[in-house]
Amino acid sequence: HGNADVKLDSLLINGNPAVTKQGYLKGTVDIGPVIFKQNRGIKSLAFITVDTEIRADVDNLSFLNLYLDKFHGMKAAGFGYLAGRFRFDKGILLPQTDLQVDADKLSLTLLEHRIEGDGTIDLNVKKTRPDELNVKIQFADLDALHMQDMQPLFMGHNVSVEARGKPSVFPSGDRKSDISLLGISIPSVKVTDLGVYQRYLPDKWQLKLIAGEGELRGKAELTANAFHADLKLISEDAELGIAEHRFKTNLDSGLFINSPSLKSASMDISGSYLRLNDSSLSTKLHGNSRTWETALMIDKGVLKLHLPKVPDQDSELDQLSAALDQQDLKELLAVAEAELIILGSISQLDWLNALLKNSFNLKLFGAAQLIAHLHMRSGWPIQGSTLAIQPNDLSVNILDYTVQGDGLMIFKVEHGGSNPDVTFDIELTNGLFKRLNEKEGFIHDVSLKLQGLQKELTYHGPKQPLELQLQIPSAKVKDMSVYNHFLPEDSPLKITAGKADLKADIKLIQDSAWGFVNLQPQDLQGQIDANIISAQLLVDINVAGGAARTMDFDISGSSMLLDQVSVIGSQQYFEQPDWYAKIDLNKASVNYKRPVTLDTQARVKIKDTRPVVALRNNEKKKPNCLSEMLTVEHIQ
Numbered sequence: 001h002g003n004a005d006v007k008l009d010s011l012l013i014n015g016n017p018a019v020t021k022q023g024y025l026k027g028t029v030d031i032g033p034v035i036f037k038q039n040r041g042i043k044s045l046a047f048i049t050v051d052t053e054i055r056a057d058v059d060n061l062s063f064l065n066l067y068l069d070k071f072h073g074m075k076a077a078g079f080g081y082l083a084g085r086f087r088f089d090k091g092i093l094l095p096q097t098d099l100q101v102d103a104d105k106l107s108l109t110l111l112e113h114r115i116e117g118d119g120t121i122d123l124n125v126k127k128t129r130p131d132e133l134n135v136k137i138q139f140a141d142l143d144a145l146h147m148q149d150m151q152p153l154f155m156g157h158n159v160s161v162e163a164r165g166k167p168s169v170f171p172s173g174d175r176k177s178d179i180s181l182l183g184i185s186i187p188s189v190k191v192t193d194l195g196v197y198q199r200y201l202p203d204k205w206q207l208k209l210i211a212g213e214g215e216l217r218g219k220a221e222l223t224a225n226a227f228h229a230d231l232k233l234i235s236e237d238a239e240l241g242i243a244e245h246r247f248k249t250n251l252d253s254g255l256f257i258n259s260p261s262l263k264s265a266s267m268d269i270s271g272s273y274l275r276l277n278d279s280s281l282s283t284k285l286h287g288n289s290r291t292w293e294t295a296l297m298i299d300k301g302v303l304k305l306h307l308p309k310v311p312d313q314d315s316e317l318d319q320l321s322a323a324l325d326q327q328d329l330k331e332l333l334a335v336a337e338a339e340l341i342i343l344g345s346i347s348q349l350d351w352l353n354a355l356l357k358n359s360f361n362l363k364l365f366g367a368a369q370l371i372a373h374l375h376m377r378s379g380w381p382i383q384g385s386t387l388a389i390q391p392n393d394l395s396v397n398i399l400d401y402t403v404q405g406d407g408l409m410i411f412k413v414e415h416g417g418s419n420p421d422v423t424f425d426i427e428l429t430n431g432l433f434k435r436l437n438e439k440e441g442f443i444h445d446v447s448l449k450l451q452g453l454q455k456e457l458t459y460h461g462p463k464q465p466l467e468l469q470l471q472i473p474s475a476k477v478k479d480m481s482v483y484n485h486f487l488p489e490d491s492p493l494k495i496t497a498g499k500a501d502l503k504a505d506i507k508l509i510q511d512s513a514w515g516f517v518n519l520q521p522q523d524l525q526g527q528i529d530a531n532i533i534s535a536q537l538l539v540d541i542n543v544a545g546g547a548a549r550t551m552d553f554d555i556s557g558s559s560m561l562l563d564q565v566s567v568i569g570s571q572q573y574f575e576q577p578d579w580y581a582k583i584d585l586n587k588a589s590v591n592y593k594r595p596v597t598l599d600t601q602a603r604v605k606i607k608d609t610r611p612v613v614a615l616r617n618n619e620k621k622k623p624n625c626l627s628e629m630l631t632v633e634h635i636q
Helices: 041-047 062-068 194-200 316-326 329-334 350-354 480-486 610-617
Strands: 002-008 011-013 016-019 023-031 048-058 075-089 098-110 113-124 133-146 154-157 160-165 179-191 207-211 214-223 227-242 245-259 266-268 273-283 292-304 337-346 363-377 386-398 401-415 421-435 443-454 466-477 493-509 512-528 531-543 545-547 552-554 559-568 573-575 580-591 597-608 633-635
Touching: 016 062, 041 048, 062 075, 062 113, 062 133, 098 133, 179 227, 194 207, 194 227, 194 329, 214 245, 350 363, 386 421, 386 443, 401 443, 421 466, 466 512, 480 493, 493 531, 531 610, 559 610, 573 610
Parallel strands: none
Antiparallel strands: 002 023, 011 016, 023 048, 048 075, 075 098, 098 113, 113 133, 133 154, 133 160, 154 179, 160 179, 179 214, 207 227, 214 227, 227 245, 245 266, 245 273, 266 292, 273 292, 292 337, 337 363, 363 386, 386 401, 401 421, 421 443, 443 466, 466 493, 493 512, 512 531, 512 545, 531 559, 545 552, 552 580, 559 573, 559 580, 580 597, 597 633
C-alpha cells in the first residue's frame, strides 16, 4: 500500500525508450501477494493496483498497444505529450482513467492499413460505463496507405478512429468478444490516384480504376455483431477501363453496407450506386467518342462473403478478424455470392457492343432505361441472371443494314461462369429499315424480332461465334425504286413506283444461313425507254445456305411470279390480267453486298410474248413484219 511520487528522466518499455524529457507519476501503488519468478512480464499485472497522475513527453507510444491490440491488432507508434490519470487494478482499467496524448507524430496500423500524421489519442473509462474502455484517435493532418503500397489511398484532415471494448489487459475467457465497437469517420479527404483502389477489385471483374484525382468521404462501424458503412468516392477526371476499352468520366459512386449479423457474413448493399457523367471513350483509331451518361443503382442487393473457418475463434467478430488476417478483400469478393436488382439509365448503348463481338456487325445504339436481376456465384453471373433494356430511339445494326424504332431487349445467362453463354431477345416496332450507307430508309412500319445466342462470352480474344434468328413479321416498303440497286447499272429497266409488304425469317450462324424472305409489291411500275410498265409481283426468296459474315447466300428454290402486266407506249397498249411469267431458281447464289451479284440456273415459264411484242412495237424503228411472228405462247 505505497504512495508514489516519481520524477522520470528516462523510461524503457520492452527495451525501447519511452520518455525523452522529464516527466512525473504521482499517486498510489498496491502490489498483492505474488511470486514474481513465476509471474514474469505481463502476468505480473494481475497483482498490481495503480492510481496515478501522469505528465510526460513520450518518445514511443507502443505502450498503448497493450490495450489497442485487442481491436483487430490495432497498433500505435510515434511521439508526443502524455497527460492524465491512470487507474488500474489487477489487469483492468478502472473508471476515472483518462489519458490524452498530443502527438506531433502519430502512426496507426489496422488490418493491413496505416494512417500517418499528427493528432491526439484519448483513452478513458467513464463512471457511467465502468466495464467499457473508450479510445478515440483524431488525426489533424494525415496520409492513409495500404501496407503494401507507397502511393497513399487518401490524404487530408480530421479523420478519426473510435474503439470501445472491455477495459481488461487479459481476454475475458467467455465466448463474447472483448470488442464492442470499431469505427472510422472520414469527413472529406483527397484521393491523388484512383488507381490505388484497384487492389480491392478482383482481377476477374472487367471494371478497372486506372487514374484520376478525387474525393473520399464516409464512415464505417464494426460492432460485436454487425457492420455498417457509408462511403462515397467522386472524381471529375477519372480514367476507367472495361476490358481493353479506356474512357474518361466524371465519377460519382456510393457504397452503402448494412450487415446486422456477422454470423451469416451477408451484407445488404441496397442503395449503392455508380454514376458516370460526361464519359468519353478514347481510342487510337477513332479518337474521342461522343460523350454519354450512365447511372446505376442497386435497388435491392445482398452480398455474401465466404469466410474461411478459423479454429479457436468463438465470437462472430473474432472469426471475421481472423479471416481477414488470412484473406484480403479482393480475395473475398472474388468468391462472393450476390443477389442484386439494379436499376439504371444510359444515354448510349455503345458499351454493350464490347460484349457483342461477332462477325455479323451486330451493334446497338440509343439511350435506354435498364433493370438487371443478377445472381452471382464465385464472382460470376449464373444461370437465370437477366438484363432488360427499354431503349429510346433504338438502332440495331446487322450485316449491312440498320433498323431504328421502339424496342425492348432482354439478355439472359443460360450457362454461367467466367465465359457465360448469353441469349438475347430484341423486339422492335414502328421501325425504319435501311442499308448502312443510305441517307433515307424506304422500309418502314417494321416489326422485328432478333434472337441470339452468344456462347462463351468474353471481353478478350477474337470475335466469338454468334447464332442469330432474324424475324420480320411485317414491314412496309414505301417506294419500290429502292430495289433498283439490284439491277445492273446499264439495265434498260428502272423501277419507278410501287409499294410492298415484306416478311422474313432467317437463321444466321457463322458460316451458314437458312430461312425465307417474302416480298409482295402492289401497284408496281417501271420504265423501259419510253414505255411505262405496271404489274403485280410476288417474290419468295428461299435461303438454303450461305456464309452470313461474307453476305454470300444460297437462294436455290426461290421463285418470282409476275402477272397483271400492262405496257403503255406511244404506239401500242397491252393489258391482259391472265398473263403471267414465273421464274424458279433451281440453283442460285447471291452476294448481297453492293453491287449485288447473282449466279443462277433458272426455269422460266411465260404465258406468251405479247408484252415483249408491245414493247418492240413502241420502238421508233422496228421490223413490222416480225410483230406477229414474235407472238409465241407457253414459253418455257
